[in-house]
Amino acid sequence: MTATALLAVAFGELFPNGISHYAIGGLLVGLGTVVIYLGTGIAAGASTFLESTLSYVSNLSRFQRYVPSRDWRVVFTLGIVAGAAIYAVTFQSGLVSSSLHQPATTGQLYDVGGLTLWMTEVQPWRLFVGGILIGIGTRVGKGCTSGHGVCGVGSASSASLVGVATFLLIAIGVAQLVQALGVSP
Amino acid sequence: MSADHEQHPLFMPLVFVGGLIFGFGLGFSHMAQPEIVLNFLQFEDFGLLFVMGGAAVVTGITFFGIKQVRSTAPFTGTSYARRLKTLDRNVVLGGGIFGVGWGLSGICPGAAYASLGVGNVAILYGIAGMFLGAYVQGYWRSARAKGEAPASTAD
Numbered sequence: 001m002t003a004t005a006l007l008a009v010a011f012g013e014l015f016p017n018g019i020s021h022y023a024i025g026g027l028l029v030g031l032g033t034v035v036i037y038l039g040t041g042i043a044a045g046a047s048t049f050l051e052s053t054l055s056y057v058s059n060l061s062r063f064q065r066y067v068p069s070r071d072w073r074v075v076f077t078l079g080i081v082a083g084a085a086i087y088a089v090t091f092q093s094g095l096v097s098s099s100l101h102q103p104a105t106t107g108q109l110y111d112v113g114g115l116t117l118w119m120t121e122v123q124p125w126r127l128f129v130g131g132i133l134i135g136i137g138t139r140v141g142k143g144c145t146s147g148h149g150v151c152g153v154g155s156a157s158s159a160s161l162v163g164v165a166t167f168l169l170i171a172i173g174v175a176q177l178v179q180a181l182g183v184s185p
Numbered sequence: 186m187s188a189d190h191e192q193h194p195l196f197m198p199l200v201f202v203g204g205l206i207f208g209f210g211l212g213f214s215h216m217a218q219p220e221i222v223l224n225f226l227q228f229e230d231f232g233l234l235f236v237m238g239g240a241a242v243v244t245g246i247t248f249f250g251i252k253q254v255r256s257t258a259p260f261t262g263t264s265y266a267r268r269l270k271t272l273d274r275n276v277v278l279g280g281g282i283f284g285v286g287w288g289l290s291g292i293c294p295g296a297a298y299a300s301l302g303v304g305n306v307a308i309l310y311g312i313a314g315m316f317l318g319a320y321v322q323g324y325w326r327s328a329r330a331k332g333e334a335p336a337s338t339a340d
Contacts, residue, residue, distance in 0.1 A: 014231045022232035025214020026239025029295075032207025033240065034247040039199040041263030043248075046295035050319035061330060062323035072200045077298050079204015084302025086205065087212030092303060101213065106220035110304070117304025122219045122291055124310045130290025131297075131314020133282050136322045138294060138315075141279020142270045145293040146207075148280075149237055152270070154244030159272035163280040170284025175226035178289060185220060 021102040032083070033150055036076070043155070045147025046080070047138035049073040092116050121185045126178075141167070193260040210240075211299035218300070219291030219308075226288055286318075 036044050052066035052073045066073075090096040092104070093116040107120045120127075138144040141163055143152060148167075152160020214236045215221045225233035252265050270276070287293055292300065292311045300308040 016230055017232055019232055019235050022214050022235035023239050025210045025212075025216065026236035027243055028210025028213065029207050029216075029236065030210075030240035030243025030247075032203045032205070032210060033244050035206060036200055036203035037244070037247065037258075038251060039203075039258060039260045040196065041258030041261055041265055043244075043268075044200075044203070046293075046298065047315075047319075049298075050294065050315055051323060054316065054320055054323060058320070058323070060323050060327040062327040072197060075197050075200050076204045079201040080208035080211070080295060080298040081302040082201075083205035083208025083210075084212040084217055084299035085208075086302075087209050088303045091213065102215070104215065104218065106215075106218050106224070107305075112304070115304075118218065120219050120300070120305050120307050122223070122307075124307060126290045127219070127292060127307065127311035128314040130286040130288075130292060131311040132318040132321070133286030133289065133314075134293065134311075135286075135315040135318020135320070137279045137281070137283030137286055137318075139279065139319050139322050140275050140326075141281075141283055142276055144283065144295070145237070145287075146295045150240045150244055151248075153241040154248050155267050155269065156245070157267070157269045159270040159276050162272055163276045166277050166280030167284035167287060170281050171288035172226050172228075174285050174288025175223055175291070176228075179223075179227050185223070 017102055017105060020100040024100055029146075029150060030154075033146070033154075037151075043147070043151035044073075044076055045143050045151060046077070047134075047144035047147060049077050050135055051139055088117060089115060092118060123183075123185065126183070137167070196260050199260060207295065208299045208302055210236075211296050212303050216296050216299075217303050217305070219296075219311075222287070222291035222293075222296070226291070 033044060036042060048066065051063050052070035055063035055067050055070050091101050104118055107118055109116050109118055143160065143163055148160040148163040153164060211217045216233060216236050222233060224230040257264050290311060292308065294315060297308050297311050297315065
């Protein structure tokens with residue numbers, strides 16, 4: 001086998017679903033962040049929404065400090081849901097297609113009124129228990145995959161680089177452990 | 186960050202459009218699918234590196250570049266200067282707890298909101314968990330802040 005062929009095999013093993021849709025999606029995630037930053041100077045993260053939204057129903061000081069930003073954070077989150085819904089109506093439902101797009105290879109697709117929707121097969125207890133830990137950890141740790149991972153790394157913030165290294169390494173260990181214990185999906 | 190900043194008529198529409206692009210990207214990249222995140226963490230498909238890396242490259246170039254062109258944002262007057270979070274024990278402790286949750290479930294906040302958009306109703310278990318977790322830590326920290334009064338922790 002030539003070196004090129006070996007490289008191609010290695011590439012196929014590392015990226016069994018190709019890279020184009022990952023890279024394009026990532027550039028769009030960055031673009032969405034940048035649009036908000038250029039207009040407002042705000043590096044928007046997704047996890048502060050959890051606490052800022054709790055300020056509507058709880059008087060705890062920890063949540064009330066986010067009152068000034070809670071309205072736009074709701075708008076940002078509604079935008080994220082709507083943006084993903086536009087993806088569902090267009091590419092996921094086959095209304096628009098492109099060789100750069102990769103149809104879903106996981107979970108299950110289901111049909112509602114001509115729209116193709118997607119549902120995870122990951123067990124509800126994993127989502128719920130994981131969610132609780134995510135709610136605690138992102139708020140204690142000052143950021144999540146978007147605040148630390150996208151905005152913070154983009155700013156070369158040392159707190160964010162340490163945060164990302166920590167949650168990435170721990171998540172890899174936990175995911176592999178859970179898999180080794182035979183929990184799937 | 187005061188509420189006055191939201192007075193500009195284009196502030197909310199811009200935030201919504203930014204969210205739209207962000208959410209579409211999470212849908213298109215399949216990061217809204219917990220399985221794709223788990224496949225990455227289990228070393229079965231490294232494509233997710235291009236989602237996170239691609240996004241960070243775009244923000245990195247823009248955050249740096251805009252400062253060479255102008256100093257404040259047009260809709261808010263907010264400076265483009267870096268406002269960095271302080272690196273302390275909480276970053277590692279919280280990051281570790283988040284890591285356990287991310288590795289167990291394959292979801293994170295932004296991707297979970299987007300997951301709802303692609304039709305993944307089951308993600309509501311995850312989002313409910315996130316609100317519960319955020320409430321629990323807020324309850325603890327508010328109680329502790331009250332106990333040791335003027336000491337405040339900023340982030």
